[in-house]
Amino acid sequence: MSERIELHEPFSDAAQQHEAGMLGMYVFLGTEMMLFGGVFAVIFVTRALHPAEFVAASQKLHVFIGALNTGVLLTSSFAVALAVAFARAARARLAAGLLVAAAGLGLVFLGLKAFEYTLEIHEGLLPLFSRPANFSGPVEHLFMNLYLVATSLHAIHMTIGVVLLTGLAWRIARGGVPLPGRVALVENSGLYWHFVDVIWVFLYPALYLAR
Amino acid sequence: MTMDNALERRPNPDDLNDRGLSETQDERVSYLRAGHTLRSWLLTTDHKRIAILYLISVTLFFFIGGAAAALVRADLLTPQADLLTNEGYNRAFTLHGVIMVWFFLIPSIPNTFGNFLIPLMIGARDLAFPRLNLLSWYIYMLGGLFTVFVLIAGGVDTGWTFYTPLSSMFSNGHVVMVAVAVFVVGFSSILTGLNFIVTVHKLRAPGMSWGRLRLFVWAHYATSLILVLATPVLSVTLALVAAERLFGLGIFDPKLGGDPLLFQHLFWFYSHPAVYIMVLPALGVVSELVAASARKPVFGYRFIAGSSIAIAIIGFLVWGHHMFVAGQSMYASAVFSFLSLAVAVPSGIKVYNWTATLYKGHIELDPPFFFAASFIGLFVVGGLTGLVLAMLAVDVHLHDTYFVVAHFHYIMVGGTVSAYFGALHFWWPKMSGRIYPRIWGRLAAIFIFLGFNLTFFPQFILGYLGMPRRYHVYDPSFQVLHVLSSAGASILGVAYLMPFTYLFWSMRYGAPAGPNPWDVRGLEWTVPSPPPKHNFEEIPVVTGPPYDYPLEREGDQGEAGDAAEGNAAEGNAGSRA
Ligand code: HEM
Ligand SMILES: [Cu+2]
Numbered sequence: 001m002s003e004r005i006e007l008h009e010p011f012s013d014a015a016q017q018h019e020a021g022m023l024g025m026y027v028f029l030g031t032e033m034m035l036f037g038g039v040f041a042v043i044f045v046t047r048a049l050h051p052a053e054f055v056a057a058s059q060k061l062h063v064f065i066g067a068l069n070t071g072v073l074l075t076s077s078f079a080v081a082l083a084v085a086f087a088r089a090a091r092a093r094l095a096a097g098l099l100v101a102a103a104g105l106g107l108v109f110l111g112l113k114a115f116e117y118t119l120e121i122h123e124g125l126l127p128l129f130s131r132p133a134n135f136s137g138p139v140e141h142l143f144m145n146l147y148l149v150a151t152s153l154h155a156i157h158m159t160i161g162v163v164l165l166t167g168l169a170w171r172i173a174r175g176g177v178p179l180p181g182r183v184a185l186v187e188n189s190g191l192y193w194h195f196v197d198v199i200w201v202f203l204y205p206a207l208y209l210a211r
Numbered sequence: 212m213t214m215d216n217a218l219e220r221r222p223n224p225d226d227l228n229d230r231g232l233s234e235t236q237d238e239r240v241s242y243l244r245a246g247h248t249l250r251s252w253l254l255t256t257d258h259k260r261i262a263i264l265y266l267i268s269v270t271l272f273f274f275i276g277g278a279a280a281a282l283v284r285a286d287l288l289t290p291q292a293d294l295l296t297n298e299g300y301n302r303a304f305t306l307h308g309v310i311m312v313w314f315f316l317i318p319s320i321p322n323t324f325g326n327f328l329i330p331l332m333i334g335a336r337d338l339a340f341p342r343l344n345l346l347s348w349y350i351y352m353l354g355g356l357f358t359v360f361v362l363i364a365g366g367v368d369t370g371w372t373f374y375t376p377l378s379s380m381f382s383n384g385h386v387v388m389v390a391v392a393v394f395v396v397g398f399s400s401i402l403t404g405l406n407f408i409v410t411v412h413k414l415r416a417p418g419m420s421w422g423r424l425r426l427f428v429w430a431h432y433a434t435s436l437i438l439v440l441a442t443p444v445l446s447v448t449l450a451l452v453a454a455e456r457l458f459g460l461g462i463f464d465p466k467l468g469g470d471p472l473l474f475q476h477l478f479w480f481y482s483h484p485a486v487y488i489m490v491l492p493a494l495g496v497v498s499e500l501v502a503a504s505a506r507k508p509v510f511g512y513r514f515i516a517g518s519s520i521a522i523a524i525i526g527f528l529v530w531g532h533h534m535f536v537a538g539q540s541m542y543a544s545a546v547f548s549f550l551s552l553a554v555a556v557p558s559g560i561k562v563y564n565w566t567a568t569l570y571k572g573h574i575e576l577d578p579p580f581f582f583a584a585s586f587i588g589l590f591v592v593g594g595l596t597g598l599v600l601a602m603l604a605v606d607v608h609l610h611d612t613y614f615v616v617a618h619f620h621y622i623m624v625g626g627t628v629s630a631y632f633g634a635l636h637f638w639w640p641k642m643s644g645r646i647y648p649r650i651w652g653r654l655a656a657i658f659i660f661l662g663f664n665l666t667f668f669p670q671f672i673l674g675y676l677g678m679p680r681r682y683h684v685y686d687p688s689f690q691v692l693h694v695l696s697s698a699g700a701s702i703l704g705v706a707y708l709m710p711f712t713y714l715f716w717s718m719r720y721g722a723p724a725g726p727n728p729w730d731v732r733g734l735e736w737t738v739p740s741p742p743p744k745h746n747f748e749e750i751p752v753v754t755g756p757p758y759d760y761p762l763e764r765e766g767d768q769g770e771a772g773d774a775a776e777g778n779a780a781e782g783n784a785g786s787r788a
Contacts, residue, residue, distance in 0.1 A: 008341075009337055010330070010335055010336045010338065010339060010341065011414075023413060024406075028405060031401050031443050034440050034441070035447050036447075037443075038448060041476075045470065046469075046470075128458055138461070138466065138468040141468075142467050145462065149451070149454065
């Protein structure tokens, strides 16, 4: 590594600082996992309590849009993984471009999600927003409540991720992030993005494929 | 400060004008002198100063929560509802519980003493993420602000447990606001836990292997694991309750197909581990106090360290013991009962090992020893009554009675609060640089012990006789015991105020403490009191085990005292004496 890496106070060498940053991110993601873990627990309990109604409610979701979104997210994760590899190789422009591409795919995901929500509003299926709502029964209502909670919590994480990746790409393009010296920043942002992706990979079957 | 070589720079010890690594001469002398403005405190990233910020704010909340307890105890003096209305009583005990649990017990020892001591004990200059550490204090204060707002706006009446459907459908108080407060303060816990985990993994001084970590650090490591894994579950649960209240979500509402018991599962999945968040750091403190009192190597170091981790793990598997009579399946209850008995084993291991450490130790009756000894006694009573409650058949009789109240107060107040004061008395000379009058420390410890037992022992009997918890109108036959308890509480209240007088006094009039006033081992006792801003002028190199007090064999006499003098710099070859 040619350029000098900025060391922050408690650290005495660059490797230590890098590892600490990574470990911090992993611990944080562990926390996030437990946060979503609570949501998943609620989904599974509801399913165990009302198996038949739960399946019926799940069949009303737009499984095609969900599948498309899964593909979009997985592709974006691929772009992020490439960006990390290029950042390690100090190919700053390519890395920045790939991060922008990933963030763009994230926006596509959010757009599709919004489109799906509007469809559901018209079908009278989205709690809070559909007026009048028409649910076939309390469990379907409950299912859609859970669906809204889980997917909007995920969408919030996606939005944070999009902002994160765009900001990072901008800083790299401007030369504010010396590579590969500060590759940890790219790696950590990438980890976060993959995590949000993985959460979706579990949400999708738990909600859409429960039929 | 940003370059490698600057971090290695070390001043000439004889030249007071040589600042070395510090930015100013005063920083080299003491973290307390590195800036006197309010700004230098409120924007500090020094773990020691943040610890002081926490010490002040946590203690403040302790007294606010204590005031609520005083109201509760005053109301219970008579069997009628004369001081508070029913609603008022419910609000008083709820605020007491919420403030004590989330704003005192959980942050108390980790965020003050853990913050101050972990870097010193592992030979680091700060926590891994100093700015995150400051952020955690601000988040804590924001949560505190919400709570104070709720307090002024009229309070909540759900109890600290927020059981549904009371909290989600029927309660009239500011439930959402309190949920927000606890949600917010949870992030402060998570950040602290994350910081501790990374610090212990990555910032240990050369030679400081895992087997050489102090037991205090092990306990905080275990606590941090619980903090980061359990707290988010509470966050999401409270968010669901708030959403249920605001939008009629229905997850906990049977009318909509939800399940109210699910709330209890989620809540206790966090809150049983959380009781270990409250007590594990205290167990770590007591391990230190015991070793320091005995001036002997700790008996069974590996077992004490391992038992902290075991408690953290098993503690996640016992939450169902709060729901034995809530309609949970009988088979689940039997498993939870068994696991609850199992979690007592590691706690028992600690108590046995402390006792063995004290055996034939060179005990001096210093205040920290008094606090440690009362901790051990009260923790044993609290733990054993926990076992009583974990027995299915017995719990049917004792659930939701004062017996439960007494059980957890023995652990949380008799245990954790005693350890908090013990830690304050043990490390005060290090934090402030001053000695306080020992006789007052001993007296305070004795009064706290007596006041505590008078307050809470009668509650075991009350509960056994059938006095339900959270009632303020009760059968007149219970009055004698309630009056005893309230009398004890007033002694306890005065006893808790005592340390603040002589500790403040010592800040001005106390003699300088010197680096090692108790004559004990440990890296934090090798640096000046108060420590310089950067803790260590040179990162120490650790060459020996912790607690390497001289070993005596049967028949040896007199050697110990002299040897201790020369060895004070615990296996710390590199640092200057
Ligand atoms: C030795 C291990 C322990 C066992 C076996 C145990 C067992 C129990 C049981 C069975 C209950 C439920 C009683 C009921 O509601 O009917 C209970 C309640 C409680 N315990 Fe423990 N306990 C232990 C340690 C602790 C510790 C270390 C703490 C705190 C630092 C603690 C704090 C509490 C609290 C706060 C409650 C009551 C919660 C409420 O309903 O408001 N326990 N314990
Ligand atoms: Cu419990």
